Amino acid sequence: DTGVSQDPRHKITKRGxxxxxxxxxxxxxxxxxxxxxxxxxxxxxxxxFQNEAQLEKSRLLSDRFSAERPKGSFSTxxxxxxxxxxxxxxxxxxxxxxxxxANEKLFFGSGTQLSVL
Amino acid sequence: xxxxxQMEGPVTLSEEAFLTINCxxxxxxxxxxxxxxxxxxxxxxxxxxxxxxxxxxxxxxFEATYRKETTSFHLEKGSVQVSDSAVYFCAxxxxxxxxxxxxxxxxxxxxx
Numbered sequence: 001d002t003g004v005s006q007d008p009r010h011k012i013t014k015r016g017x018x019x020x021x022x023x024x025x026x027x028x029x030x031x032x033x034x035x036x037x038x039x040x041x042x043x044x045x046x047x048x049f050q051n052e053a054q055l056e057k058s059r060l061l062s063d064r065f066s067a068e069r070p071k072g073s074f075s076t077x078x079x080x081x082x083x084x085x086x087x088x089x090x091x092x093x094x095x096x097x098x099x100x101x102a103n104e105k106l107f108f109g110s111g112t113q114l115s116v117l
Numbered sequence: 118x119x120x121x122x123q124m125e126g127p128v129t130l131s132e133e134a135f136l137t138i139n140c141x142x143x144x145x146x147x148x149x150x151x152x153x154x155x156x157x158x159x160x161x162x163x164x165x166x167x168x169x170x171x172x173x174x175x176x177x178x179f180e181a182t183y184r185k186e187t188t189s190f191h192l193e194k195g196s197v198q199v200s201d202s203a204v205y206f207c208a209x210x211x212x213x214x215x216x217x218x219x220x221x222x223x224x225x226x227x228x229x
Binding site: 004033035040041042043044045048055056091093104105106107108109110111 | 121149153159160161162163166206208210215216217218219220221222
C-alpha cells in the first residue's frame, strides 16, 4: 500500500497559464475526491468520482476547472487561465465505498501547493 | 445545510495538560462525525470517528462522543504530549458518504 500520491508537490505559475495536477489513489479504492485548502481553513470539497464517473461537482468549481478519472484509477485536475485566487493547496483523497469491507475513511495525499503569480 | 464549526486556535498547552477542542455541527439527516489530524509536513489522516448518536470514538488516547442533543463532537485527551502538536480538523459526512465537510482546523502546540 503506497498511499495516495500527488504530483507535483509544488507548482508556481503565472496568471493566465494552464496547470494540471495528478492524483494516484490507493489502488483498490473506488472513490476519489478533490479538495482545496487555503491557509487557516479546512479542506473544501471540489468534486468526487465513483470509479470513472464524476458524480458531484461543487459550485466553487468554475468552468475553468475540470477533472477526469478516465479509467477509474488516477485522476487529473486541470485549471485553465489561472488566477491569483486559485492559489491554494489542492488535496486528493480516496476511499473504498460500498460492498463488503467498505468504510468511509478518507486517505489523503500530501497535496499540490499552487502559487499563481 | 451541512457545516462544522470548531474552536479557533492556536491552543498552547504544557505537556501532560488536559485537552479539549470544541466542535459543533449542523447537518441534514444523521451524519457520521470524524476528527482528522495533520502533523507538520504530512497529509490529513483519520484520528477517530463515530457513526451514530452516543457513540464514542477513540484512538491514541484521544476521545470524542457524538452528542446529538447538543450537535457536538468535542475532542479530548487527558494528558497531551509534545508529539500531539498538529492541526486538528473536525468533519462530518452525510449518511451516504458522498461528501465530507471540514471545520477550519485548530492548531495545537504542546510545550515540554
